[in-house]
Amino acid sequence: MTTLKEYLDTTGCEQTLKDLIELIAKQAGPIRDAFISNQKYTDTENVYGETQIALDKWSDAHLLKVLEKSGLVKELASEEQPEIVELNGAKAGYAVTMDPLDGSSLVQVNLAVGTIIGIYDGKAMQEGRNMLAAMYMLYGPMTTLTVTVKEGVHIFALNDKGEYMMMEKDIQIPEGKIYASGALKKDWLPKHKEFIEYLEGEGYKLRYSGSFVADVHQLLKYGGIFSYPAFAGHENGKLRLLFEANPLGFIITQAGGRISDGSQDILTITPEKLDHRVPIYIGSKGAVEKMEEMFK
Ligand code: AHG
Ligand code: MN
Numbered sequence: 079m080t081t082l083k084e085y086l087d088t089t090g091c092e093q094t095l096k097d098l099i100e101l102i103a104k105q106a107g108p109i110r111d112a113f114i115s116n117q118k119y120t121d122t123e124n125v126y127g128e129t130q131i132a133l134d135k136w137s138d139a140h141l142l143k144v145l146e147k148s149g150l151v152k153e154l155a156s157e158e159q160p161e162i163v164e165l166n167g168a169k170a171g172y173a174v175t176m177d178p179l180d181g182s183s184l185v186q187v188n189l190a191v192g193t194i195i196g197i198y199d200g201k202a203m204q205e206g207r208n209m210l211a212a213m214y215m216l217y218g219p220m221t222t223l224t225v226t227v228k229e230g231v232h233i234f235a236l237n238d239k240g241e242y243m244m245m246e247k248d249i250q251i252p253e254g255k256i257y258a259s260g261a262l263k264k265d266w267l268p269k270h271k272e273f274i275e276y277l278e279g280e281g282y283k284l285r286y287s288g289s290f291v292a293d294v295h296q297l298l299k300y301g302g303i304f305s306y307p308a309f310a311g312h313e314n315g316k317l318r319l320l321f322e323a324n325p326l327g328f329i330i331t332q333a334g335g336r337i338s339d340g341s342q343d344i345l346t347i348t349p350e351k352l353d354h355r356v357p358i359y360i361g362s363k364g365a366v367e368k369m370e371e372m373f374k
C-alpha cells in the first residue's frame with residue numbers, strides 16, 4: 079500500500095509543497111484528540127455571526143500555530159479570523175485558506191466533520207482555479223484525507239500508526255442519484271425549487287447531514303449533486319467562496335465533476351472580500367449542467 083509520502087514523491091510538486099501537505103494532514107491526529115474536551119459553545123461569534131464552539135477556535139489556533147512555525151506559509155486566511163494573517167519570515171511563499179472545522183454543529187452529536195484547505199502561490203484572495211493543491215481531512219468512523227495536486231484525486235486513510243495509506247487512487251465522480259439542498263424549503267427561490275422537484279422526479283435520493291465536507295465527500299463515490307442555494311433575503315446563499323466552495327470545487331472538478339453558482343463556474347470568480355459568500359451547486363458534471371440549463 080502506498081503512503082501519502084510515497085505518493086507525493088511520485089508527483090511533480092516542489093518539496094516545500096509536499097512538506098506543507100504532509101504537515102497539514104498530520105494535524106488530523108491532534109484535532110481529533112481535541113474533540114472530547116472542546117464540545118461546548120463559547121460566548122464568541124465569528125464574522126458570519128455564528129456562535130463558535132470551542133473546537134472551532136481550538137482547531138483554528140492549532141493550525142495557525144503549526145503553520146506559523148513551519149515557515150512555509152506567508153498568508154493564512156481562516157474562516158474563523160476576520161482578516162488575513164500575514165506570517166513573517168516564511169522561507170516559502172504559500173498562501174493557505176482554511177475552514178478549520180466544517181460542520182461544527184455536528185460535533186456534539188458525533189456525526190462526520192472535517193477540515194478544508196486550499197493552497198495557493200503568493201496570495202489567498204485569488205480565483206479558485208489558480209490553486210496549487212486542495213485537500214480535506216474528514217473525521218468520520220475513519221479519518222481520511224482527500225487530496226489533489228492537479229494530478230488526480232486520491233483518498234488516504236489514517237491508520238493506528240499515524241500514517242496515511244492510499245485507499246482510492248484517481249477517483250472519478252460518477253453520475254449518481256444522491257441530492258442535498260441547504261436552506262429552509264419555504265425560502266427556496268422558484269428556479270431552485272423547480273430543479274429539486276426535477277431531481278426528485280428522476281429518483282434522486284435525499285442525503286443532507288449539515289456538514290458540507292461530508293455531504294460532498296459521499297458524492298465522489300456515489301455521484302449526484304449538493305446545493306446550498308441563494309434563498310429569500312440571501313441572494314449569495316450561506317457558504318463561503320474561499321474556505322468552502324473553492325477547495326471542494328477544485329477537488330470535485332479534478333475528479334471530473336463541476337461546481338457552479340447557478341450560471342458560472344465558481345472557480346473563475348474573483349473573490350471580492352474574505353467573507354465572500356456564494357450559492358453552490360457541486361457534484362456530477364451532468365447534474366450541474368442540467369441545473370445550469372434549467373436556470374437559463
Ligand atoms: P461551519 O461548521 O464551518 O460553520 O460550516 C457549516 C456549513 C456547512 O458545513 C453546511 O453545509 C451548512 O453550514 C449547514 O447549514 P444549515 O445548518 O443551514 O443546514
Ligand atoms: Mn464550514
Ligand code: MN
Nearest residue numbers: 157177179180
Ligand atoms: Mn468552520
